[in-house]
Amino acid sequence: MSLLFDAVLCLLLLAGALGVVATGAARAAVIAFIGYGLLLGLAWVRLAAVDVALTEIAIGSGISGVVLLRCVRALPATPKAPAPNPLLRPLAAMVSIAIAVALGAAVLALPEPAPSRAADVATALPATDLGNPVTGVLLVFRALDTLLEKVVLLLSLVGVWALSRDPACRGRPDPLSLEPAPAPSAFLARVLAPVGVLVGLYLLWAGADHPGGAFQSGAVLAAMGLLLVMGDQIRIPATQNRGLRLMLLAGPFGFLAVGFAGWATAGVFLGYPPGAEKAVIIAVEVAITLSIAVTLGLIVLGPPAGEERS
Amino acid sequence: MTGVHLFGLAGAALVGCGVYGLLMAPGALGRILAFNILGGGVFLIFGVVARRGAGAGFGADPVPQALVITGIVVAFCATALAAALLVRLSAVDAEVARDGEKEKET
Amino acid sequence: MSLLASAFTLVFVAAGIGFFAAGTLGLVRLPGTLSRIHALTKADNVGLALIVLGLLPQAASVLDAAKMVAIWLLAQLASGAVAQVMAEAVMAEATLAEAKDAGDAAPPEESRP
């Protein structure tokens, strides 16, 4: 029964991917991509990776979807790029199928029993006082990756801002939707945003011991921020705003500060003070959640339009 | 054949779809989408690796799960940067075209 | 007892799936954006309600059951509001198109600024 479910899910995933690749119309392709992301989230649940499922749905499908839809709206309806030669189509199809077949064979040929780090993590996890092993890997055992990935996120915002017409990258990004906001948007923002913020904070709080954590929470909070912007409840901030920049830096540099503090408290960079591991880890998570939420929201809003003329 | 194998094969097929899209997409947006499909396939294969490594009381090896979460965020950053570049490029192209027409008129 | 609960779940979830199928059929087959939105939101809201109701007896705790009800409420709220926004956008587009048609009917020299 569950095998049947998996098979149907795999076929739907494949159909979704083919739909994205084969659809000529940009908007339809993006909408198909969002649906594909939701299906992928289901696949992650079936693979017993609920943390990944939440991330995929929130970031891989949700926020990416918004970014791509904005992109479609800003592009001219008729792209100027000519389509590749249709005669190449069979060749490309053959190459792709060959790659897929070889890769499928490689996956089936992976050794049995599968090598795994699960036992190592299980041995080391109790010392951190965390219940969620994925959070443990992200914030303790491989904290360097997570720290640097925060820098990647910040850098991609810098890259987006650098595309502003204003060489100093100042001012407010263009509005997301019509102004003034339609009444239902405003209503939705007023009613849903508080609930959504609560959900985001719950995901963060639960992340220490259950599926959830900084990314998932940050994505939900970013979505609520965008909802408030679309409903005209808050104004889009200017990029040079000092408070905004502090929020952007809080995550990566708060994390870095904790890393340096590890030298004093645990004798090693990115070590946590013995006895107070969980408290410090949660503090780091709060800081990076704040930064993730603000950064994701600003990335969706896009480059600033330059200083306003007063 | 188990469900895990099925997802492994689906991941391989998604990679194939992504490669096809990268090769044949008519515009940059199509390539960005194809890159995401390709990335999704790679992550799914990693998920299969994680699920196969279940043990010590965990439903799946937590290390690959954490790496995939990092990977998804990095892929999002790439998508966002590429989309922003594309939007700016089309705006600048439109400006250049408009200026060209104006010059022709005068 | 558990048999009864399972039967309850089966019936309600099946009914919910039926509504979802009808809504999806409406999305695919109906003409016009407005009627599609109507079919989708109405049928899906009822479908989701039935599925949540059907799953309630399976919940492990009262908290889990409350979470499921909360999901239904949030989905109601979002789909209702989004349907309104989309409908307004459709109307605005229609008005715009009408105005454009009227503009095109006028002699071309005048329509140019």
Added chain:
Amino acid sequence: MSALLVLAITAPLLGLVPLLLLGPRTGERAALGMLAVNVAITAGIAERVAQGGRALGYAVGGFAPPLGVGLRADGFAAAMMLMAALVLLFTGLFAMTGPGDMTRKVNARGSAGMPSTFFILLLSLACALNLAFLAQDLFTLYVALELLTFAAVPLVCLEGKAGQLSAALTYLLFALFGSVLYLLGVVLIYGLFGTLDIAHLAGLMAHGAGGWTAAAALALMSAGLMAKAALFPLHLWLPPAHSGAPPAASAVLSAVVIKAPLFLLVRLWSDLAPLPLAQVAGPVFAVCGAAAIVFCGVVALAQERLKLLIAYSTAAQIGYLCLMFPLAASSDGPWSALAWTGGTLHLVSHALSKAAMFLAAGLIAETMGHDRLSGLGGVGRLAPVSVAAFGLGGLSLMGLPPSGGFVAKVMLLTSALQQGSWWIATVVLVGGLLAGGYVLRVVVIALQHPDSDLPDVRECRWRALIALALAFGAMLVGFMPLSPLPFLEIGRPLTWESVLP
């Protein structure tokens, strides 16, 4: 455990805080300070490695690999880090707002300093490069490569012109494709061995474990790295991206950014892959490299614009490193070690000379207002220092003494002749002739009698001196003895023994 390794990665990031929070001038000074600190840290690492005669290591968070992430500096990594830090510092100095920049009129053809964003990207590059040279975990290396991409792509389009934007988009798509291929290889490796630590993997793979899947994984990772390093035939994105960027950006892109994937390619095939596999892969790389040297060299000869010429020359020079792979993978002890030293030394000397040449070309273009070769006659009178920097940097590309390029190419040539690889020796010589052709063409034009009146401007002297200093650096590498360098061999083969407690 050496804390310097951690500082090498984190110190450049600290410079981002003033850049994002304080005014542009303060931020710029802090960034330059941090780049200088970075040089000091990397010099310290190199000094420790040389003194101790063994690699330095650090287990981040106190978790030793394979559970945690390990950093490790051997001689090769230390040399690359020091080189990259020097190039970044000099480029930062070149790009800063200098004396006279603020008062200069807007319409005068003077370079102003670069915007704050440039320094943010430069510092991020420093962090990404140090991480790429130090990290021993294949996934951490993936993060390093992504960091590098996100810092490099905006550099291409800082001025927001249509050509730059489309070059940046192409570059980004190529780089992303490379990342996904690399990641796919990493996934297969984890599925096979359950670890991503290079030293552990090298031990596991040495006994031929993994079979064809391991070979496929290495091939996928290499293909991804080739796309990121613009190795023929995946070089198409490089010339527009490197030639369109502002000069300071072109210099770092061509000199150090593509060196990180090349460095990892060397790591993969001389430290990770088992020898039999490396012997199979070597000739494939060499063919790609030879094609790059000949094809891109000929295309560079035909260029009409100075910056495009230099960019094609970069695509050609990358090829020399690839010629090294079959020579270094042979079981012929001393001669393969000589080839390895030659190839890695080439990475260092090319970085210094190419940075000098792009900076000099930027100054020449700024002086004349364009970079069309046909109109550059007599520019040597207006910009003598820049032309000298260009010519000295060119020596290294041509492989003439005294220059780092000469030493590297003689080592490759000797090794090829001793191992009987006549075709590789021929390619080295032909590549040198082609480089001679395009470099001398520019120098001859620059020293000609001008066709028409020259504009009444002078080159920006202090910036030209920075370019000249880099060119001298490339020359200094040329005073190395023609033998395998013991320093580059420190810490090989890879192991954590005696490195971590």
